Amino acid sequence: MKQKITIKTIAKELGVSTSTVSKALRDSHEISSETKDKIQAYANLYNYKPNNLALQLRNQKTKVIGVILPKIVHHFFSTVIMGIEEGANKKGYNIMVCFSNESYKKEVETLKVLSNGSVDGLIVSIASETLENKDFKHFIDLVAEEIPLVLFDRVVDEILCDKVVVDDVGAGYKATKHLIENGRKKIALITTPNHVNVGALRRQGYEKALIEAYIKTDKNLIVEVDEKKDIKSQIEKVFKEDIDAVFAVNEIYAANSMRIAKEKGLSIPNEISIIGFTDGLISEYSSPSITTIAQHGFTMGMQAVELLIERIENETEIYRPKKIVISSDLKIRESTKPSS
Amino acid sequence: MKQKITIKTIAKELGVSTSTVSKALRDSHEISSETKDKIQAYANLYNYKPNNLALQLRNQKTKVIGVILPKIVHHFFSTVIMGIEEGANKKGYNIMVCFSNESYKKEVETLKVLSNGSVDGLIVSIASETLENKDFKHFIDLVAEEIPLVLFDRVVDEILCDKVVVDDVGAGYKATKHLIENGRKKIALITTPNHVNVGALRRQGYEKALIEAYIKTDKNLIVEVDEKKDIKSQIEKVFKEDIDAVFAVNEIYAANSMRIAKEKGLSIPNEISIIGFTDGLISEYSSPSITTIAQHGFTMGMQAVELLIERIENETEIYRPKKIVISSDLKIRESTKPSS
DNA sequence: AAAAGTCACGAAATCGGTTTCGTGTTAACA
DNA sequence: TGTTAACACGAAACCGATTTCGTGACTTTT
Structure with a gap:
C-alpha cells in the first residue's frame, strides 16, 4: 500500500504543528482563516483522509458491530443480516460478519478476536455444537467484561443478556x-x-x-x-x-x-x-x-441491532436484560388445504 | 463497557515498566524468568488480552478484509461469502462484510469508510447502479492509492485490478x-x-x-x-x-x-x-x-481472497493485474430433456 | 504606561501497544 | 584489579489522530 498522507506530513510540509493541522481540518475557531484555508486546500489536494484506526483508538469506540452467525447460505440468516446491516447503517455503524459454521471452537475463537477492541458490541446466534455441549463460558465471560451482546434466534437462559427471538x-x-x-x-x-x-x-x-x-x-x-x-x-x-x-x-x-x-x-x-x-x-x-x-428475519435483525446500539450508547443505565419476542405469522399457500 | 486491563495497569500493579510487561508477555529473552512468571501469572489471572486497535495501528495492518456485495439474500452471493470467509480464515484474516444494495451512493460511501485504514484490502462485486452510471472514479481512486482490490463476478475493464469471473x-x-x-x-x-x-x-x-x-x-x-x-x-x-x-x-x-x-x-x-x-x-x-x-461461488470467493492476500503480503512485486476465469458447468436435472 | 484580554498557535499528554537503545549491576576474564 | 560482557530492566520513540493547557505577540482598557 502506498504511504498514506497523515497529519504529520501536512504539518511538516506547511511548517506548522500537528495540532494546528488537526484543528484547522476540524474548522476550529482557534485557527486563523488564512491558515485554515491553506491547510484545507493542501489536504484536499492530496486527498487527506483521517486514519480510522487512530480515531478508533483515541475515541475508544469503533462504530463497528460484530455479527457471528452459524451459517449464511440460509434464507433466514441472510435476511437477518440485511436487517442488522440496515439498522446499523442508519446509526452510522458498520458490521463485521463472521461465521461459526456451527462449530464450537470457531465460535470461541471468533468471539475472542472480535471482543478485543475491534467492535463496540456483538450480535450472535449460537452454533449448534455449542448448544449441544452446553458450554457457554465464552459468552458468560463476555457478559462479565460488559461487552454489549445481543443474542438472537438461538438463545439460552444461561447467558444473561439482551435477546431477540421468535415466538x-x-x-x-x-x-x-x-x-x-x-x-x-x-x-x-x-x-x-x-x-x-x-x-x-x-x-x-x-x-x-x-x-x-x-x-x-x-x-x-x-x-x-x-x-x-x-x-x-x-x-x-x-x-x-x-x-x-x-x-x-x-x-x-x-x-x-x-x-x-x-x-x-x-x-x-x-x-x-x-x-x-x-x-x-x-x-x-x-x-x-x-x-x-x-x-420476519429482517425485523429480527433490525430489532437486535437497535437494542445493541441502545446498550452501547447508554451504558450508564443499570443493566436489566431485555427479551424481545417477535411474533411470527402463518403464510397460507398451496401446500395446505382442508381435507375433503 | 468495563475498563479493560491494559499493559499500563499491569506495569503499575507490579511496579515494573510497560516495556518489561510487553516483553514478558511476548516471552522475550531479555526478561528474567521470575519476572516473566510473575507478569504472566498476573495477566492470566486478570484475563489480559492485548487491544487489537493498538496492535493494528502499530503494525500498520489490520488482518481484516473488506467485502462489499450488491446484495446478500441470493444464493450465489452467500456462497461466495462462505468461500471468502474460509479462505481468509485460513490465513488468519477476518472479513468485514458490507452491502451496497445495488446503490451507487452506498457503494461510494462504504468504499470510503473501509479504505481509511480499517482493512488491508477489498473484495467487491459492483452495484448495478454503478454499472449503469459507468462512474468508476471511486474504484480508480482506490487503485491509485494502491489499496489491494479484487473484483469478482461483476467487473469492468475500466478498473485496473485483479479480477475473478466466471466464463x-x-x-x-x-x-x-x-x-x-x-x-x-x-x-x-x-x-x-x-x-x-x-x-x-x-x-x-x-x-x-x-x-x-x-x-x-x-x-x-x-x-x-x-x-x-x-x-x-x-x-x-x-x-x-x-x-x-x-x-x-x-x-x-x-x-x-x-x-x-x-x-x-x-x-x-x-x-x-x-x-x-x-x-x-x-x-x-x-x-x-x-x-x-x-x-461455483465458493470457489470464486476462495480464489478472490487468495489473490487478495497474495497482493497484500507481497506488495513489493511489480503490479500486473491478474484475471482468473472460473469455468462453470452444466448440471442437468429434470427441467430439460430431448424433445421427442 | 501598566494591566488585562484576545488571538493564533505549539508542546505535550493520551489512546494501548511494540521496539530500539541506553544503563546500572554483577559476573567473568586477563 | 581493571576491562569487558552478559543480564535485566527502563526511557522514550512510534503508529495517527485529538485535546488541554500554555505562551508570546498584540490590542484594548483604565
Whole structure:
C-alpha cells in the first residue's frame, strides 16, 4: 500500500504543528482563516483522509458491530443480516460478519478476536455444537467484561443478556393448529435434534396443539434430523407411517418432504398437507408453493441491532436484560388445504 | 463497557515498566524468568488480552478484509461469502462484510469508510447502479492509492485490478447449446438489462450458440428484466410467443418461468425446457428440479481472497493485474430433456 | 504606561501497544 | 584489579489522530 498522507506530513510540509493541522481540518475557531484555508486546500489536494484506526483508538469506540452467525447460505440468516446491516447503517455503524459454521471452537475463537477492541458490541446466534455441549463460558465471560451482546434466534437462559427471538412455541402451535383445523389428525413433525432449542420449542407448540385437540402425540411420527447424515432418507422413514400432514421446522425439511410425497404419488395438499418454517424462496417458488411460518428475519435483525446500539450508547443505565419476542405469522399457500 | 486491563495497569500493579510487561508477555529473552512468571501469572489471572486497535495501528495492518456485495439474500452471493470467509480464515484474516444494495451512493460511501485504514484490502462485486452510471472514479481512486482490490463476478475493464469471473460467455453458450442439442429451436432468453455485464456476456454466449446452429436470433424472444418492476409479469410476455425452451440467467427468473409455464399448462420438460443459472436451493428443490449452470461461488470467493492476500503480503512485486476465469458447468436435472 | 484580554498557535499528554537503545549491576576474564 | 560482557530492566520513540493547557505577540482598557 502506498504511504498514506497523515497529519504529520501536512504539518511538516506547511511548517506548522500537528495540532494546528488537526484543528484547522476540524474548522476550529482557534485557527486563523488564512491558515485554515491553506491547510484545507493542501489536504484536499492530496486527498487527506483521517486514519480510522487512530480515531478508533483515541475515541475508544469503533462504530463497528460484530455479527457471528452459524451459517449464511440460509434464507433466514441472510435476511437477518440485511436487517442488522440496515439498522446499523442508519446509526452510522458498520458490521463485521463472521461465521461459526456451527462449530464450537470457531465460535470461541471468533468471539475472542472480535471482543478485543475491534467492535463496540456483538450480535450472535449460537452454533449448534455449542448448544449441544452446553458450554457457554465464552459468552458468560463476555457478559462479565460488559461487552454489549445481543443474542438472537438461538438463545439460552444461561447467558444473561439482551435477546431477540421468535415466538417459537406459538409458531409451532399456530402451524399445527392450522393443520388440525384443516381436518388433519395424523401430523408428522420433522424437527432438529432437541439440543437446538428452537426446534425443541417448536415441538412444544406442536404438542400443545395436539393436546388441545385431544390427539395423542405419536413418537413414531416425529423425526429428529441429524444434518450430518443424509436428510432425505431420514425423513423418508416417517412416510411409511400413516400420515396426512407434515410440519417441518424449516424450509429444507419441508422441501424434502414435498419431494418424497411426490415420489410416493401423494397429491399435495389433498392427500397430504405440508407446512414449513422460514418464508424463503424455496417455499415461494416450489410447486405447489409451501404454506409456512414467516419468521420476519429482517425485523429480527433490525430489532437486535437497535437494542445493541441502545446498550452501547447508554451504558450508564443499570443493566436489566431485555427479551424481545417477535411474533411470527402463518403464510397460507398451496401446500395446505382442508381435507375433503 | 468495563475498563479493560491494559499493559499500563499491569506495569503499575507490579511496579515494573510497560516495556518489561510487553516483553514478558511476548516471552522475550531479555526478561528474567521470575519476572516473566510473575507478569504472566498476573495477566492470566486478570484475563489480559492485548487491544487489537493498538496492535493494528502499530503494525500498520489490520488482518481484516473488506467485502462489499450488491446484495446478500441470493444464493450465489452467500456462497461466495462462505468461500471468502474460509479462505481468509485460513490465513488468519477476518472479513468485514458490507452491502451496497445495488446503490451507487452506498457503494461510494462504504468504499470510503473501509479504505481509511480499517482493512488491508477489498473484495467487491459492483452495484448495478454503478454499472449503469459507468462512474468508476471511486474504484480508480482506490487503485491509485494502491489499496489491494479484487473484483469478482461483476467487473469492468475500466478498473485496473485483479479480477475473478466466471466464463459467462462460455456458460451462456453451454446452456444454449444444451437446449439446441435437445432439439429446441425457439429459445427464449430471460436476462438482465444490458448494463449488468454478466447478463450481457451470457447473452453473447446465447447468441453465439444460436448462430452456430444457424438459428436466427429473434429479439421478441429476449426479455430484459427490470427488477424495479414486477418480475413475473415481464417474463409472462415472452410466453405469448411460440417458444419451446427458456434460458434464464438466474435462479429467480428460471423459477418464475417455470411457474408461468405450469400455469399455462405446459408440460416441463416435454413441451418446454427450462434452464437456469446459479445452482441454488430453488433449482435443487423445485419440481421438476431445474437444469442449471453451476457458478461455483465458493470457489470464486476462495480464489478472490487468495489473490487478495497474495497482493497484500507481497506488495513489493511489480503490479500486473491478474484475471482468473472460473469455468462453470452444466448440471442437468429434470427441467430439460430431448424433445421427442 | 501598566494591566488585562484576545488571538493564533505549539508542546505535550493520551489512546494501548511494540521496539530500539541506553544503563546500572554483577559476573567473568586477563 | 581493571576491562569487558552478559543480564535485566527502563526511557522514550512510534503508529495517527485529538485535546488541554500554555505562551508570546498584540490590542484594548483604565
